[in-house]
Amino acid sequence: MKKTPPWSAPVGDVMRRLAKAIEGLEEPAVEKIAKDQQEDPFQVLIATLLSAQTKDAVTAAASGRLFRVARTPGTMAKLPVSRIEKLIYPVSFYRNKAVHVRRTCEQILSRYAGRVPSTMEELLTLPGVGRKTANLVLILAHASPDNICVDTHVHRIANRLGWVTTRTPEETEQALYRVTRRRWWPVINLYLVTWGQNVCRPVYPLCPQCVLVDICPKVGVTKVGKLVKNI
Numbered sequence: 001m002k003k004t005p006p007w008s009a010p011v012g013d014v015m016r017r018l019a020k021a022i023e024g025l026e027e028p029a030v031e032k033i034a035k036d037q038q039e040d041p042f043q044v045l046i047a048t049l050l051s052a053q054t055k056d057a058v059t060a061a062a063s064g065r066l067f068r069v070a071r072t073p074g075t076m077a078k079l080p081v082s083r084i085e086k087l088i089y090p091v092s093f094y095r096n097k098a099v100h101v102r103r104t105c106e107q108i109l110s111r112y113a114g115r116v117p118s119t120m121e122e123l124l125t126l127p128g129v130g131r132k133t134a135n136l137v138l139i140l141a142h143a144s145p146d147n148i149c150v151d152t153h154v155h156r157i158a159n160r161l162g163w164v165t166t167r168t169p170e171e172t173e174q175a176l177y178r179v180t181r182r183r184w185w186p187v188i189n190l191y192l193v194t195w196g197q198n199v200c201r202p203v204y205p206l207c208p209q210c211v212l213v214d215i216c217p218k219v220g221v222t223k224v225g226k227l228v229k230n231i
């Protein structure tokens with residue numbers, strides 16, 4: 001394993017502190033849906049597709065409306081795209097996502113016998129599925145120990161912590177495989193996304209209230225937020 005730079009926060013310390021600190025905080029929407037639906041791969045896949053660039057509360061509500069009408073590839077593939085659009089509105093890019101949902105269902109039925117594929121290569125062939133979605137499905141629905149799911153929160157915080165020096169989530173994913181131990185890979189997304197939504201926010205992170213303040217180099221942080229209660 002490549003050594004992390006000396007100015008970075010120790011990965012093990014960060015992860016152990018965050019494991020405790022996120023207890024009681026709201027979980028990311030897709031993690032919650034995965035637990036509520038017994039890690040059903042199809043629902044994890046569809047919820048993750050809906051979640052891109054969408055607030056968690058909107059993703060959760062839209063997924064709930066869609067799954068109440070159809071919760072299998074067979075039933076969802078029969079819905080007209082216009083109906084899916086109405087059910088998932090107002091998730092961002094709901095028109096594109098409705099098309100991707102419908103085509104993904106059709107391909108799962110025609111090419112994978114109705115089952116969500118369990119390899120990165122196969123998942124990436126589905127419409128609208130990129131590495132972030134594929135990694136989350138592999139981790140949450142197929143219990144993969146080999147993947148790290150990197151979204152904007154993970155990308156931002158991994159850079160602030162000094163773990164990586166990268167420009168894109170894709171670069172961050174590859175760098176994280178080198179600088180973190182495998183035991184953390186499946187939970188990096190859960191820990192950092194939860195922290196990113198509550199404390200290490202995109203603008204004005206709450207550094208004075210952060211459990212990592214004494215070990216975090218705060219790379220790129222110029223202004224911090226005001227004290228917030230209930231964190």
Ligand code: SF4
Nearest residue numbers: 200205207210213216
């Ligand atoms: S909130 Fe501040 S101290 Fe905490 S991880 Fe983010 S940048 Fe580091």
